[in-house]
Amino acid sequence: MKCEHKTANIWNPEMECIDREELKKIQSERLKKTVKRVYENVPLYRARMDEKGVKPEDIRGVDDLKYLPFTDKPDLREGFPYGLFAVPKHDIIRIQGSSGTTGMPIVTGYTKNDIGVWTEMAARSVTMAGGTADDIVQICYGYGLFTGGLGLHQGATEVGAMVIPMSSGNTQRQINMMQAMGSTILCCTPSYAMLIGETIRDMGIDPGKLKLKAGIFGAEPWSENMRARIEELLGIDALDIYGLTEMAGPGVSCECLYKNGMHVNEDHVIPEIINPETLEVLPYGESGELVLSTITKEGTPLLRYRTHDLCRLNVEKCECGRTNVRMDRIKGRSDDMLIIRGVNVFPSQIETVLMEIPNASPHFMIVVDRVGPTDSMQLQVEVNDEIFADTVGQMQTYKKMIAEKVKSTLGLSADIKLVPPKSIPRFEGKARRVLDNRKL
Numbered sequence: 001m002k003c004e005h006k007t008a009n010i011w012n013p014e015m016e017c018i019d020r021e022e023l024k025k026i027q028s029e030r031l032k033k034t035v036k037r038v039y040e041n042v043p044l045y046r047a048r049m050d051e052k053g054v055k056p057e058d059i060r061g062v063d064d065l066k067y068l069p070f071t072d073k074p075d076l077r078e079g080f081p082y083g084l085f086a087v088p089k090h091d092i093i094r095i096q097g098s099s100g101t102t103g104m105p106i107v108t109g110y111t112k113n114d115i116g117v118w119t120e121m122a123a124r125s126v127t128m129a130g131g132t133a134d135d136i137v138q139i140c141y142g143y144g145l146f147t148g149g150l151g152l153h154q155g156a157t158e159v160g161a162m163v164i165p166m167s168s169g170n171t172q173r174q175i176n177m178m179q180a181m182g183s184t185i186l187c188c189t190p191s192y193a194m195l196i197g198e199t200i201r202d203m204g205i206d207p208g209k210l211k212l213k214a215g216i217f218g219a220e221p222w223s224e225n226m227r228a229r230i231e232e233l234l235g236i237d238a239l240d241i242y243g244l245t246e247m248a249g250p251g252v253s254c255e256c257l258y259k260n261g262m263h264v265n266e267d268h269v270i271p272e273i274i275n276p277e278t279l280e281v282l283p284y285g286e287s288g289e290l291v292l293s294t295i296t297k298e299g300t301p302l303l304r305y306r307t308h309d310l311c312r313l314n315v316e317k318c319e320c321g322r323t324n325v326r327m328d329r330i331k332g333r334s335d336d337m338l339i340i341r342g343v344n345v346f347p348s349q350i351e352t353v354l355m356e357i358p359n360a361s362p363h364f365m366i367v368v369d370r371v372g373p374t375d376s377m378q379l380q381v382e383v384n385d386e387i388f389a390d391t392v393g394q395m396q397t398y399k400k401m402i403a404e405k406v407k408s409t410l411g412l413s414a415d416i417k418l419v420p421p422k423s424i425p426r427f428e429g430k431a432r433r434v435l436d437n438r439k440l
């Protein structure tokens, strides 16, 4: 897909195109303040830092970040609801929460200033997608405790765009609204974008007749191949956005129209990559677990928060002019990773494989079981009518082709089951693609 609006505005050039030495100074000042704030106000940090023998004054700048203790989801769960708040409740104006992709409820609190920072990060993201006050932004992320809906809502409002706060669900209605209002930017999960795209096709609507130009899709891992498919179905530039409740929500990082990694808002959040086994910090360019520190958050600041998301950081200046570091697409969550017969498997790898196979859809389900001492993996792949109407022999050949491709990519054999069109469940929010029946 061509990007005709690559020269799109930059929301806050002063910060997004800042000289990196200058950035480091700002980060250092902000980090020091945050460390002092949490040490003084949050018992968990005081205890952890005391345990490590680290005092706030030992942290003189970003280079000392590595001396600080890590935090993780269980800390938030144990601190539920108010344990990690660093300001009096009087100063909190909002909470958001996560049902937990991993099933653990957590909440974070926002001061007025925190909402402002989050709004700024989301406004930068909308601008990265070419969004301006002339745009009509349809938001089909869920509203509520989940940060997706409100996060982009605030950002698009800040930019001055016309916001359609649809929330998720009721695909037909989403499409009717999109046509009637002439929506130009779509915000939702990539799996929902796919469903909207397929429904538009099934309704016989010509995507060229829609006004959509870009999509801001995130909240779950997806692949380059999936991007191509969505762009084709909707006739748009499909961009990746990353965020998590713990850091505020969507907008921690977002792709510009060059689509080459998500720019991290480093004046608010410092990213590090660690080896998840040894916890050692890795240099830019190496893959590992993303660790994030908030440096402007007041309500629930988090230092060295282990996201368990696996990715890489790229510090090269982007063609768009922004200097802040870019995160590669998230490969998966370390806790999403399946270990099947000792082999690490990410659902997103399967998606990539399937999208390279003609007539296969990106809709699949991985069913893992254990028969005796051995793991078995069944991959249910939805195919189109053409394949499904084929003879048994042709279906066998097709199955074999998928099996070989999976084997050569993952190094693992899977039992492939072709299922009829529309039989794999569709998701309006985050997709669930794994059924693990093993009792481990």
Ligand code: ADP
Binding pocket: 097, 098, 099, 100, 101, 102, 147, 217, 218, 219, 220, 221, 222, 240, 241, 242, 243, 244, 245, 246, 307, 309, 329, 330, 333, 430
């Ligand atoms: P929940 O845990 O309820 O899903 P969150 O919305 O806070 O709540 O989920 C954040 C997680 O979603 C991230 O840690 C990451 O695993 C995933 N995520 C968010 N954006 C992306 C993205 N663009 N690509 C891949 N994964 C993402």
Ligand code: ZN
Binding pocket: 256, 257, 258, 263, 318, 319, 320, 321, 322
């Ligand atoms: Zn860029």
